[in-house]
Amino acid sequence: MNIVAILQARMGSSRLPGKVLKPILGRPMLEHHIERIKLSSKINRIVVATSIDPADQAIVDLCRQIGIESFEGELENVLDRFYQAARLYKSDHVVRLTGDCPLADPHLIDELIDFYFVQKCDYASNCYEPTLPDGLDAEVFSFAVLEQVWKEAVLPSHLEHVTPFIYMHPERFKIKSHKYHTDLSHLRWTVDEYEDLEFVRRIYEILYPVKPDFSMKDILLLLEKNPELAEINRRFKRNEGAKKSIEKDKQFLAQKHSH
Template identity: 45%
Template structure:
């Protein structure tokens, strides 16, 4: 059975244009996401799903340069993009990650994949009841569930955001919420704004450009250096409707 991490990526961003290619410790942010996901021992492959837009040609070039499989599809119908990408790479289980998470943690991914394999729900995620820092998000579902959602989801937001159809129809799907031992949900490690980027750059500068640190080391660093948290304090998360 093939478990594939699929990272959705495009250069368009309202609050931080071209953010997926922004430099973090001498590498583009998307490459940081790919490298951290590639450290997962429970996933067989990491691939990127981007759009057919010419603006996203640099994403394809980056993926080719680092040997990462890439699929190009619809910009707005991200659900279809995931469906076609999963079909192309013949994934049995899909782990959905977004390209604005350069601190995504392979240990958390592995734990989530293990729980998904043990419990065998239709869908598992660590964001249903958020306990991990924002930016360590993952969702897991089988290709058969993806096919079903692809066939049944009709609303624009269901197509654009991939999984709302599952969460908005709990009577149709078995759902597993993955939670941590402590609540660290007040931390914001995703990158949507220049302030977010400064925080992540500071973390890489301190903990190492090789990116081999884990999320608990980040927590320790921030606890010892609380002034770093002020770099993106007050930034609000965009809603799905924004």
């Protein structure tokens, strides 16, 4: 059984261009992120899914340097990018990860994968009904489900965010949410804004030298002792990008109806 983690990453970002390669302790953020995912005991292969945009060549070059597979697909149609990468690497099951989450916890990813198999579901995630900090998001689904979605999804938000088609159709797919025992969803550990990057850099500067494989619990303990760290990026809200996608869908549907 082949479980492939597909990590989507691109240089373009309206709020923080080139964020995935911004340095943290002298190494690109994406390299740190991959190092953490490699600690998973369930994932058989990691593939970075980037785009054919010339700006993204820097991501391909980094992957080559650190010995990680990369796939270059369409810039806007991320769903197609995932499908083509999953097919190329003969995935039976796919773990979807995004390149703006350098604090990803491999143990939590493994727990989600176990949960997915125990529940015998089509799709399991820890972010559809979030209880973990924003920035620890992961989703698991079978290649068969991905292929079905790839064949049918047409809305721009479904192509951009890969999985909304699944949770928009609960009558067709068995969907399960893996929840943490405490709701930590108010915490912001993703990197979308400069302040987010500053926050993540502080976490790495403090924890990485003493424990390179630091976990979510280590970060929580650090924030308990140093609550001022969480103030660095507190003003930003979860899922800002989703609002833009909904606008694109409205435009797409308006154009469709006008033809």
